[in-house]
Amino acid sequence: MSTLLLKNADIIATYEGSFTCLRNSYLGIEGDTIDYIGSSKPTEKYDEEKDMHSRLLIPGLINSHGHSGMVLLRGLGSDLPLQDWLHQMWPIEDRMRVQDLQVGMKLAMLEMIATGTTSFSDMYLRPRDMTAVVEQSGMKANIARCITCPDTAMRYESFAPARESIELFKDFHKAFDDRLRIDFSIHAQYTITDLIARRYSEDCLDNGGRLHVHISETRKEHEDCISQLGKTPTRWFADLGTFKSPTAAAHCVWASDEDISIMAQNKVSVIHNPSSNMKLGSGFAPIGKMLRSGINVALGTDGAASNNNLNMLEEMHLASIIHKGYHLDPTLMKPETVLRMATANGALLQGRPDTGSLEVGKKADICAIDLDKPHLVPNLDPLALLSYSAQGSDVCMTMVNGRILYENGQYLTLDRERILREAEESARFLYGK
Amino acid sequence: MSTLLLKNADIIATYEGSFTCLRNSYLGIEGDTIDYIGSSKPTEKYDEEKDMHSRLLIPGLINSHGHSGMVLLRGLGSDLPLQDWLHQMWPIEDRMRVQDLQVGMKLAMLEMIATGTTSFSDMYLRPRDMTAVVEQSGMKANIARCITCPDTAMRYESFAPARESIELFKDFHKAFDDRLRIDFSIHAQYTITDLIARRYSEDCLDNGGRLHVHISETRKEHEDCISQLGKTPTRWFADLGTFKSPTAAAHCVWASDEDISIMAQNKVSVIHNPSSNMKLGSGFAPIGKMLRSGINVALGTDGAASNNNLNMLEEMHLASIIHKGYHLDPTLMKPETVLRMATANGALLQGRPDTGSLEVGKKADICAIDLDKPHLVPNLDPLALLSYSAQGSDVCMTMVNGRILYENGQYLTLDRERILREAEESARFLYGK
Numbered sequence: 069m070s071t072l073l074l075k076n077a078d079i080i081a082t083y084e085g086s087f088t089c090l091r092n093s094y095l096g097i098e099g100d101t102i103d104y105i106g107s108s109k110p111t112e113k114y115d116e117e118k119d120m121h122s123r124l125l126i127p128g129l130i131n132s133h134g135h136s137g138m139v140l141l142r143g144l145g146s147d148l149p150l151q152d153w154l155h156q157m158w159p160i161e162d163r164m165r166v167q168d169l170q171v172g173m174k175l176a177m178l179e180m181i182a183t184g185t186t187s188f189s190d191m192y193l194r195p196r197d198m199t200a201v202v203e204q205s206g207m208k209a210n211i212a213r214c215i216t217c218p219d220t221a222m223r224y225e226s227f228a229p230a231r232e233s234i235e236l237f238k239d240f241h242k243a244f245d246d247r248l249r250i251d252f253s254i255h256a257q258y259t260i261t262d263l264i265a266r267r268y269s270e271d272c273l274d275n276g277g278r279l280h281v282h283i284s285e286t287r288k289e290h291e292d293c294i295s296q297l298g299k300t301p302t303r304w305f306a307d308l309g310t311f312k313s314p315t316a317a318a319h320c321v322w323a324s325d326e327d328i329s330i331m332a333q334n335k336v337s338v339i340h341n342p343s344s345n346m347k348l349g350s351g352f353a354p355i356g357k358m359l360r361s362g363i364n365v366a367l368g369t370d371g372a373a374s375n376n377n378l379n380m381l382e383e384m385h386l387a388s389i390i391h392k393g394y395h396l397d398p399t400l401m402k403p404e405t406v407l408r409m410a411t412a413n414g415a416l417l418q419g420r421p422d423t424g425s426l427e428v429g430k431k432a433d434i435c436a437i438d439l440d441k442p443h444l445v446p447n448l449d450p451l452a453l454l455s456y457s458a459q460g461s462d463v464c465m466t467m468v469n470g471r472i473l474y475e476n477g478q479y480l481t482l483d484r485e486r487i488l489r490e491a492e493e494s495a496r497f498l499y500g501k
Numbered sequence: 502m503s504t505l506l507l508k509n510a511d512i513i514a515t516y517e518g519s520f521t522c523l524r525n526s527y528l529g530i531e532g533d534t535i536d537y538i539g540s541s542k543p544t545e546k547y548d549e550e551k552d553m554h555s556r557l558l559i560p561g562l563i564n565s566h567g568h569s570g571m572v573l574l575r576g577l578g579s580d581l582p583l584q585d586w587l588h589q590m591w592p593i594e595d596r597m598r599v600q601d602l603q604v605g606m607k608l609a610m611l612e613m614i615a616t617g618t619t620s621f622s623d624m625y626l627r628p629r630d631m632t633a634v635v636e637q638s639g640m641k642a643n644i645a646r647c648i649t650c651p652d653t654a655m656r657y658e659s660f661a662p663a664r665e666s667i668e669l670f671k672d673f674h675k676a677f678d679d680r681l682r683i684d685f686s687i688h689a690q691y692t693i694t695d696l697i698a699r700r701y702s703e704d705c706l707d708n709g710g711r712l713h714v715h716i717s718e719t720r721k722e723h724e725d726c727i728s729q730l731g732k733t734p735t736r737w738f739a740d741l742g743t744f745k746s747p748t749a750a751a752h753c754v755w756a757s758d759e760d761i762s763i764m765a766q767n768k769v770s771v772i773h774n775p776s777s778n779m780k781l782g783s784g785f786a787p788i789g790k791m792l793r794s795g796i797n798v799a800l801g802t803d804g805a806a807s808n809n810n811l812n813m814l815e816e817m818h819l820a821s822i823i824h825k826g827y828h829l830d831p832t833l834m835k836p837e838t839v840l841r842m843a844t845a846n847g848a849l850l851q852g853r854p855d856t857g858s859l860e861v862g863k864k865a866d867i868c869a870i871d872l873d874k875p876h877l878v879p880n881l882d883p884l885a886l887l888s889y890s891a892q893g894s895d896v897c898m899t900m901v902n903g904r905i906l907y908e909n910g911q912y913l914t915l916d917r918e919r920i921l922r923e924a925e926e927s928a929r930f931l932y933g934k
Contacts (some may be wrong), residue, residue: 137761142878146885147835152798179876346826347889349833376889385815390823393779395721402580411897442611443810445575445921446928452579456780456809461894488878495879 069099070115072470077120078439078450080127080407081105082425087404089450097432105428114297122440122452123464126407127425128186128433129380130414133280133318133339133368136176136213137169137192139372140494150286150348157373160498166197169495173201174487175376181207181474181482183379183460184435186467189316189339189368189418191253191280196236203244206473206481208433210418212253212280217264222494233268237275245469248277249418254310256282257301258289262308267435269310276417279310283317283327286350290322302327311336316417318368321345321353328354332361337417340409342386343377345371352394355387359405366414367406379460384410388455396454403451436465502532504546505903510553511872511883514538515653515858520837522883528558530865533678534901537727538861555873556897557883559840560858561619561866562813563718563847564752566713566772568647569609570625571604573927576808583719583781593931599630601927607920608632609811614640614907614915616812616893617868619900622749622772622851624686627841629669635675636729639906639914641866643851645713650697657700666701668812670708670776678902682851687743689715690734691722695741702743711852715756716750716760719783735760744769749850751801754778754786759900761794763788770797770850774820776810777803789818799847800839812893817843819887821865833933836884842923854910869898 074095080087096104096114103493104110138161145156164172168190180188187208190198195211213233223229235250241250252272254265256480272279283301284290293301293392302323305311311334318339323331331338340355358365367387369378391401415424421429437445443457466474512634513520529537529547537543566567571594578589583840597605597699602625613621620641623631635642651673657663666685674683685705688696705712716734717723726734734824735756738744744767751772756764764771791798800820802811821839825831850855856864872880906914 132783140879141889143881143885146882146889147832149832153831162530175875175878182875221891276653343822346822347831349825349829351826351829372876372890376885377892379876379892381820384894386819389776389779390826393784393823396782396784398586398780398782399580399582440921442608442615442917442921443805445608445924446573446578446932448928448932450580452576452809456579457575457805457892459810459812459815459892461892484875488873488875491878495881499879499881 073114073117074099074120074125074154075109075117075191078124078435079105079426080450082357082412087407087451089158095426097470100431102426103431105426106264108355120436122438123146124454125426126435126437126454127411128423128435128466128468129184129410130366130418130424131185131188131368131380132316132366132414132417133341133370134176134190134378135371136173136188136190137198137234138371138373139176140168140172140174140379140498142489144373150389155499163495163498166194167490168498169197170201171487171490171494172196174205174482175491176372177201177205177207178479178482178484178487179378181205181280181466181479182463183381185319185380185464186433187414187418187420187423188433189280198421199240199243199248202248203480206468206471208420208423209249210249210265210278212251214253214255215268216259216453217258217261219263222261222264224264230264230268230271234271234275237277240403240436246408247469249374251280252277252313253280257293257304258288265310266308269308269313272313273309277313279313279315279431281305281310281315281317281358283320284322287322293488300327302330306334314419317368317429318370319345319350319353321351323354325357328357328361328363337364337366337413339366339368339417340387341368341370342383342390344374346386346390348374352390355382356400357392364413366411366417367409380410381460383457397456403455405450406455414430432467434467435463437462438464461477505530506543506547506550507553507558508550508589509718510869512538513557513846513883515860520840520884528859531836532777533864535859535861535863535865536844538823538859550831553869555871557872557887558859558871559868560844560886561855561856561868561899562617562843563799563851564613564618564621564801565749565799565847565850566774566803566809567609567621567623567811568804569606570624570631571605571804571806572609572699572811573601573605573924573931575809578601588775596931598922599627599817601633601931602627602630604920604927606631607638607915608789608924611638611912611915611917611920612811614638614801614899614912615896616814617899618813618898619866619868620847620851620853620856622684623843624714625779626871631633632673632676632681635681635883637914638905639901641680641853641856641901643682643684643711645684646686647686647855648697648701649688649692649695650694651692653694655694655697657697659721660697663697663704667704667708670710681913685710685746686713689722690726690737697742699741702741702746705746706742710746712748714743714747714748714750716736716753717755718752720755733757733760735763739763749799751803752783752786754784756787759781761790761796762794765794765796768797768798769877772799772801772850773820774801775823777807779823781807785823788824789828789833797846797849799850800842813843814891814893817888823896836888839888840884865900865903867900868896871893871897
């Protein structure tokens, strides 16, 4: 197995669950795994040494909620009320061909890789068409066929998307050296019947799968559920047995205190999506309460249609500051909390305990920040610098399983120019221009 | 006079007060002034032509509130309550030498220029030491000696900072081809006596100056003023006659409806500082109400100590989305409103009617955005792209008065490597490391 030593780097390593910043230190990699972290040079010889002077190594970022196939909808219907925005998107989504989906996903990956994301969780349509893109990119991804079924007459046995979801799981779960995971996914309480949701949740449990859902994103969704069913969406999912499988719930902006208790008891992970929650006017999720209740809170961009980018450093910045402003308390959401949300908590949500932190024995999923930038001087506190000053464009290297996917503006697995050209062509097709 | 034609560019031009996006068009410059904008090539011959294919030209951004000398305090005391944070900063500020201030300001300028800012308003100590830096940089700046005087026994005649402020105005106002303007500045109601504030405001009026102040940044400041004086800080300034001069009021987070009326009547400009207001836990300024009242609202970064960077595209993004989230309304703060806040409204605040928009006859203060980026595809709506997707790092050219200060990562007026080296040295001196 080949070995690589990253030397002279600042490193945000994890020791016994806490971040420690080592200055001017060493990180060794054997194959796909970190085998050394320390401030002195390892005695062992490495095949290759890479000078990382004025680079800050952090765990690869984990984007825990998105819809990468939607990236070609970026900028459509900005500033419209939610329903009007959806009505602009649906006809475009209906026109999407396999190549549009695939190039959209590749475009999303170009952006995610260049801004330090090494793994992402995705729910969208036609995931089988996306597996080849994950294989090619070198990224890690938990992808899911997102099911919806408003038709109350639908029998589960006739509901093809559930079959598609299960077959996908059987065919691709843990494919490509375990880079690809297949999750199960129910879109949301308001887009599915009780029957389909219950039976699909049972199938997920039987298969040992994980579930990815939207919960209480908007006040309307939350309150409509209460007025129609007499319970919150969280209680509804809990009653159907959905949470018997490890579940990741996106948004949860309107989660009540009781919802938070239910999620904590059931070890449901929550994904915070600050840009999207602001841009769509959804509101401020009670992230502080969730963290205090012991909920595993991860971070995501949501889709580019509602963000409008896929830049985890931007989400970290927003997650760091908006709750301080909302609760009039500058001591909330400290940088170490936010970095953990963007890394280790995402790994736990994805069922990937072997990544999400820089520790000996973990996979070498690493992002390097170039500190040689005017806006990163002085460097008094690397974690604060990361949350409050760093930009996605400061990422100068992204590595997954010890393999460099991106370095100093160059992509090593994806053809940037071709993808941009094909994305423009798809956009012309979709928008008829 | 030399002439330059920017060709094949997308251009966000202003016609009769509204933005219009021209695709694949031409912008001509004669000397320091825009002399042509159009979708067809001008018949006139230009000395030089520059191909701006896949570049979006926007007005140079105007950072209407900052403290650039504080940039070396970046990252100090993160996440502390406000008073504890101030107590960490003051001893460092006391140690600052002329060279520390100057290199801090240069470091601030490196960041501002690279993220598209062409003009900024600054209040801090020892502005005379900063004039040479403005001259060298090529930027436009309204700088001010910020006065504070909590000593109730102080006679105005003995108050040296006021003299310093007036002499600075006489010596440097409109210096360097009018790039430098000198403003008057009172820090805030809670840091000055009535007498000094009133007399200084009179001196500002007598000299035909403009005033730059902080108003109602925190709830404590606002409520303490009411309980101690029986009036809000806005009313206090109005009663002292401060607003007889054109005044720019930073923050105004806690401005009441009556305050908003007073500011509208007195044509006070307000500067919104979203990052700083979030990070320090100050709150959400009632920007929507202010805009509806006809107040000229501009945008600023505040100092790097409370932001922690000086990136106007980041402020535009925040200004675009946080009010949508706070008021649960995605239709608020449209991209054209936010771009106007970051450009023309700043120009009005600075007393520079000859800049802030791309129009024939205006100064050639221009920022170019490189659209050839994965996160800027597709380009369905250039204004939405600018507010919701673009990053400071997408700026590929910054021009002031027709002179290029920055292009494709290279600075033409400032020595980046030397400034970074000197900034590190200053940081070592200030923090004793």
